[in-house]
Amino acid sequence: MQMSDAATTEGREPLWSRAFVLAWIANFMHSTGFHAYVHWPGWLEQRGAGEVMIGVLVAVMAIAAILARPVVGRVMDTRGRKLMLVVGGLLHVASPALYLLVDTVPEAGWAAVVGVRIVHGLAQAAMFSVLFTVAVDLVPADRRAQGIALFGVSGMIPMAVGGLLGDWVIVDGDYRTLFMVTGACALAGLLLTLPLPETRRGGPSRSFFAALLAPELRPLWFVGATFAMGLAAYFVFLKTYLLEAPQLGTMGMFFSTYAVSAVLLRVFFGWVPERFGLIRVLIPSLLAGAGGLALVALASSHVHLIGAAVLCGIGHGFAFPIISALVVTRAQPDERGSAIALFTAMFDLGVLLGGPSFGVAAHVAGYPATFGLAAGLVSVATLVFVVWDRRLVGAS
Template sequence: MRRDTERLLTAPFLLSSAANFLQSLAFNLYLHLPGYLKELGAGEVGIGFVFSVTAATAIVSRPTVGRIMDAEGRRVVIVAGGMLNVLVCSLYLTIHDLGPWLYAVRIGHGIAESMLFAALFTQAADLVPAARRTEGIALYGVSGLLPISLGGLLGDVILTHAGYARLFQASIAFAAASLALSLPLRDHRPARDVTPARSFLASVTEGDLLPLWFIGFVFASAITATFTFLKTFVMETGLGSVGLFFSAYSGAGVLLRLAFGWVPERIGPKRALFPALTMLAAGFLVLAAAGSSIAVAVAGTLCGLGHGFTFPILSGLVVARARPAERGAALSLFTALFDGGVLVGGPAFGLVIRLAGYPAMFTTAAAVMLTGTIAFAVWDHRVEVAALATTRARET
C-alpha cells in the first residue's frame, strides 16, 4: 500500500487539473480558427504565420514567466494569466479582417497562454510525488488531452448550428470558469533551503537538459502539422472532420495514460519514449495516404498514442534533471518548445502544402519525427555515458 505522501489525486491536484481542463478547452476551440482565417481570405502560409506570431510572443515571454514563478510563486502567474485570457478571448469578437488588430489579439493570446500553460503545469509538477512523477504528470495531462477532443467536437457542433462569434463566446465562458477555479489555488513550491536558483539561461543550459530541449522541439514542430493544418486538410479533402481526428487522438491518449500510465516508470522512461515517438510518425504517414474518414480516425489514434506517452515522459525527465529551485524556469522553457514548434513548423509546413500538397506535408512531418528521434537517441546516450564517467572519476 502506498503512503499518504505518495497519493496523486489530492484536492489541490484535482483543482489544478480542473482549472487546466477548462482553460485548455477554451484554447482548443481555436483549432477551428484556421477556418475563420480562411473565410477572411488567408492562405495556408498566411495561417501558419498568424499562428507563428502567437508562438513567438509566447516564447519571448517565457523567461519572464519562469523567473516570476520561481521568485513569486505559481499562483500569481495563474491568476494574472487567467484574467488576461478572458480579456483576449473576448477580443476575438472584434476581429473582422486580416489587419493589424488580428495580430495584436494573437499576441495577447500568446502571452496569456504562455502564463497559464507554464504555471498550471509547474503547479501540478510541484504536487506530484517524485516516486510517481511520470505517472502523475500523465494523469494531469488528461486535463489537457480531453479538451483537444472536446474542443474539436464542440467546435464542429457550434459551427454547424451557428457561426464563429458563438465559438468565441464559448471560449470566453470556459476561460472565465477556469479563472474562477484558479482563485483558491495555493503555491506548493520546493522548500527554500534547496540550492539557490541561477539565471534563466544558466538554469536551462545544463548539459543533460539540452537533448530534452532538442527532442521536445522536434516533437512540437511535428505535431504542428495536425494542430495547425488538420482543419484546412479536412476542408480541402472532405475526409473526416476535426472532431473525428482529435476525438480519436485524445481518446487514445487518455486511455493509454489511465490504463498504462505506470509503464514508463516500471520499464524506464526512454524505453517507453522511443515507441511513442515512432507511433507519432506512423500517424503522420497514415494521414499522408488517407483516402477515407476511417484512415483519418486511425491516424488520430496513432498520433494520440504517441502523444499520450511522449509528453509526460519528456516532462518527467525535465523535472528530474532540473534543479528543484529552477523547476519553474525549466518547465517554462519546456512548454515554450511547443510555441517554438508552431513558430517554425507553421510556416514551414504551410510552404510544403503550397508547393507539394498535404500528403507531402504529412510525410515531411513523419521524416522530421523519425530523424529527430534517432538524433536524440545518439545524443542523450552520449550525455549519459559522459555523466557516468564523471561520476566514476569522482569516486576514485
Template sequence: MPAVLYLFALTNLVIGTGAFVLSGILQPLAASLGVRVAAAGQVMTAYALASALLAPLILLATGRWPRKRAVLLALALFAAGCAACASAGSLTTLLLGRVLMGAGSVFTALAAGVAVAVVPPERRGRALSLTFLGMSLSYAFGVPLGTWLGLAHSWQVPVWGVAGACVAVGALLMLLLPARIGAPGASFRGLGQAARDPAILRVWLRTLLYFIAIFSVFAYAGPVLLALNPLTPAQLSLTLVLFGLSGVAGTLSGGWAGDRFGPIRTLRVQLLVLAAMMVLVPLTRGHPVATVVVFVVWGVAGFGMMSPQQVLLAQRWPEQAPLLMSLNGSMLYVGTALGAALSGAFVDVLGFHRLAWVGLPFALLALVTLWFDAAQPARRPASAEA
C-alpha cells in the same frame, strides 16, 4: 492524486480550447473582419510566438510571488485576451488579444511546476499527465464544440465562452488553491548552468523536432484526411474527435509508462511508433478504416510524450523545473510554427496525402537524440540541488 491537479486539468481544458478553437472557424472570422483567410490564420502565429517569448519572461517576473498569485495572474491575462479577441473589430486588435492570451498560457508551466512539487518523485509522470490531460481533452471536446458554436452562431460565441470559463475556473482556484504552496518559482539563479546541461538541451531539441514532425500534418489535418479519403463533414468531425480521444489516452498512458519504465525508454517506444505511423499515413489512401487506426495510434504516441519530457526536466534540475518547462513549451510552439510552414512549402509538390513524409525525418532525428541518454537520467547529488 492531490485534488488541485484535477482543477489544473480543467483549467488546461479551457486554455487549450481558447488557444486552438479559432483554427476551425477561420472562414467566418475572416469574413467578419473583412480579411483573407490566410491573414486570419496569423492568429495562431501570434499566439504561438507570444507563448514562446512572453511566458518565460512572466515566469521570471513572478518568480518570488506566491504560486497562487502567479496562477491567478495568468488566468486574468488569458481571460482579458479572450475578451479583447471576442470584441475585436479589426485584425490588429484580434492579434493583440491573441498576444495577451499567449502571455496567459504561462499557466500551463506554473501548474506543471506545482504538480511535480506536490507529489513524490516516483509519481511525477502521473501527476503531469493528469495536469496536461485538459489539453488533450480540449482537442477531443473543447475545440469541436467551440467550432460547432462558431459555425452555428458566430465566431465570437466560443471565444466569449472561453473568457467566461476562465473567470469561473479562476474563482474556483481563488477559493480552493492553498495560499502557500511549496513549489519553486523561476529565477535566474542557476539558470545558465541548467541551460548549458546537455541533457536539458536534448530535451528541448527533442520537443522542437517531434513537434515539427507532428504539426507538419496536424496543421493541415482536415485537408490531409480529405485527401486520403472522401469524407462527409460528419465523418471528418468524428475522425478528428477520435484523434483527440487518442490524445487523452496517450496523455494518461504516457504518464503511467514514464513512471513504470522510465521516461527515456517510454520516449524511445513513442518515437518509434510515431515514425512508423508517419511512414504509413500516405499508404492508407483509399482505406478509411486504416487511416483512422493509424491516426489513433499516432495520437496515443504523440500526445504521450509531453509528460516523460517534463519529468526529465524535473528530475535533472528540480529547482528550475517551472522555467525549464516553460522554455520547453517555447520549443513546442516554435516547432508547431515550423512544422506548419515546412509542410506548407511542400504541399504543392507532394500533395496533402504525403505531408507525413515531410515530418518523418524530424521524428527520426528526435529518436536519435535518445541515443545520447542513459536508460534513466542520473539525478544530481543533493548538494548540487541546494
C-alpha cells in the same frame, strides 16, 4: 474523481490530493478554451488568408509565447505560482473577447489579428507553464511521470471536446459563438485557480538561462521542439486539409479519437514508463507519432484518419509526460518553474518553426506531402535524440 485511499494505505503519497484535483479541473477548462482554436484556421480562410498567411499568424502566437517564457518562469520561481495563475487567467479571458471584437468590426485588418494573437500567446505561455508547474509540485517524486500523465489527461480530453465544440457551435461559418464559449471556459478556469495554494519552495540559485544551456537538458529541448513541429502539422493544417478533402472525415472525428487514445493510455498504462524506464518507453512513443503523421499523408478514407488519430494519440499520450518528467528530474528543484517554462517554450518553438514551414510545403507540394515531411522530421529527430542522449549519459 476520488482520492486514492489505496495509496495512503500502502504508505505512498496519494496522487489525487484536493489541490491536484482542483488544478486538474482548472487545466481542463483552460485547455478546452485553447484547443477549440483548432477551428481557427477556418476563420482565417474565411477572411481571405492562404496557407502561408495562416502559418505566419499561427507563428505570431508562438513567438509571443516564447518571448514570454523567461519572464513567466522567473516570476514563478521568485514571486510564486499564484501571481502567474491570476495574470495568465485574466489574459486568457481577454483573448476570446478580442477575437469577438475583431470579428464584429468589418474594417479590422490583419494588424488587429496579430495583436489578438500576441495576447493569446501570452495567455498560453502563462497558463500551460504555471498549471503544469503546480501539478509537478503536488505529485510525489517517485510517481512523477504517472502524475504528469494523469494531469495531462485534463489537457488531452479538451482536444476531443474542443474539436467537437467547434463542430457544434460553428454554424454557416459564424465563429462568434465559438469565441463566446471559449471565453466562458477561460473564465471558469480562472475562478477555479483562485483557491489553489502557493506551491513555490525557496528561490532560484541560478539564472533562467542556466537551465536553457545545461548540457543534460539540451537533448530534451531538441526532441521536445521537433516533436512539437510534428504536432503543428495537424494542429494547424488538418482543418484546411479536411475542408479540401471532406471524404476523410471531420476535425471532431480526428481529435476525439486522438484524445480518447491518449487518455486511455495514460489512465490504464500510466505506470509503464516508470516501470520499464522513461527513455525505453519514450522512443516507441515518438515513432508512433511519426507513424500517425505518415498515415495522414497516405489517407484516402475516414478509416485511415481514425487510425492516424490513434497513433498520434498514443505518441502524444506518453511522449509529453515522459519528456516533462525527464526535464523535472534533470533540472534543479529551485528552478522548476523556469525548466517547465522552457520545456513548454520548446513546444511553442516547434509551432513557430512548423507553422510557416509546413504552410509553404502545403502551398508548394500539397497536404499529403506536408504530412509526410512531418513524419520524416519526427523519425529523424528521434534517431538524433537517441544517439545524443546516450552519449551524454555515457559521458556523465
